Amino acid sequence: MTSRIIALTAAVVVGVASLCVAGLVTLSGAATACSLVTTPSGTTGRYDTEQVHHAQVIVTVGVQHGIPVRGQVIAVATALQESGLRNLGHLGENNDHDSLGLFQQRPSQGWGTPAQIMDPEYAAGAFFGRLVTVAGWQSLPLTIAAQTVQRSAYPDAYAKWEGDATALVGLVSGPPNASGGPGEQCISVGGWMTPIQGTLVSGFRTDSRPGHDGVDIAAAKGTPIHAAASGLVIRVVCNAHLRDGSPYSCDVDGHPVTVLGCGWYVELRHPDSTVTRYCHMLRRPFVHVGQQVAVGQVIGQVGSSGHSSGPHLHLETHTGEPATESNAVDPIGFFASRGIDPTAT
Incomplete structure (x- = not known):
């Protein structure tokens, strides 16, 4: 395996004082606890929510x-060097052979299928599976242990991450019974979180609203809306008009009778090719098309633009792109399969 040195980005400003990262979980992916991660200082302050989450996984x-713990530090240091603790998909001409995922493992070298390698849990397990076969790995210098597993073209590069990896392992190794308190949100082991905390006021394609392709979660106007998972911004749209087709501003409250459309909304495409849509934002979203966002990053604010009777988030989940009526699925089940209850308060 060859290595790509990825420049680490500055911490993403998510607009909240603290988040929860999923704590110790079963391999089924259902979260059993959260360990609180406050805004870190020192070394770990250089890492955003997505990176800290991957360290947690x-x-x-x-x-x-x-x-x-020594093996955990070796693994986190390896992922820092190989991907910057980001679950990288295929980067086209910039890809290093067929390298993928947190550890830049290659299907052609027997690490697994592309889909398996892109699963952070699988990738970490595969790394540990090979690490424990290295004779005396616990007493080896970190860079030698990592290199024996990875066989990188840059065998000395891993050592420089030992300090950061040690700090990150310490940061995310909270007590197994820790739990998020009121107002705190958790990231599942699969890398998903609920975009807001609020009250479910309308379900998916109910008898009274068979054409409702998402769920409505009520929250106070101005409540931050978080990216449910890391991904690429594929749409930022103002979609509001009167019933006669006349244009209507997305920068003012809409109306449930006279105004149609989703108001200000954002669509994100995630590494598993699913799409999430966030509607009725208060004002122009904080992101732009083509931008990569991290799980937990604030992308906008709860509002009531478009076809809306009051402040809420209309949340849709789609199994593919473009997001259409035919590939919309119930967000409750979609998130549940990823270890998250989007209506939890």
Whole structure:
């Protein structure tokens, strides 16, 4: 395997004081606890929510496999070097052979299928599976242990991440019974979170609203809307008009009778090719088309633009792109399969 040195980005400003990252979980992906991550200082302050989450996944899988802390540090340091703790898909001409995922593992070298390697849990387990076969790995210098597993073209590059990896492992190794308190949100082991905390006021394609392709979650005007998972911004649209087709502003409240459309909305495409849509935002969203966003990043604010009777988030989930009526699925089940209850308060 060859390595790509990825420049680490500055921490994403998410507009909230704290988030929860999923704590120790079973390998089924259902979260059993959260460990609180406040805005970190020092070394770990350079990493955003997505990166800290991926460190958490690696540590969680390590614990499940009985890997001691030294092995967890080696794995996190390796992922820092290979991907910057980001679950990288195929980058076209910039791709290093067929390398994928957190550890830049290659299907052609027997690490698994592309789909498997793009699953952070699987990738971490595959790394640990090979690490424990290295004779005396616990007493080896980190860079030698990592290199023996990875066989990188840059064998000395791993050592520089040991300090950061040690700090990150310490940060995410919270007590197994820790839990998020009121107002805190959790990221599942699969890398998903609920975009807002609020009250479910309308379901998916109910008898009274068979054409309602999402769910409505009520929250106060101005409540931050978070990206439900990392992904690419594919649409930022003002969609509001009167019933006669006349244009209507998305920068003012809409109306449930006279105004149609989703108001200000954003669509994100996620690494598994699913799409999430966030409607009725208060004002122009905080992101732009082509921007990569991290899980938990604030993309806009709850509003009542378009076809709306009051402040709420209309949330849609789609199995493919473009997001259409035919590929819309119930967000409750969609999130539940990813270890998240989007209506939890």
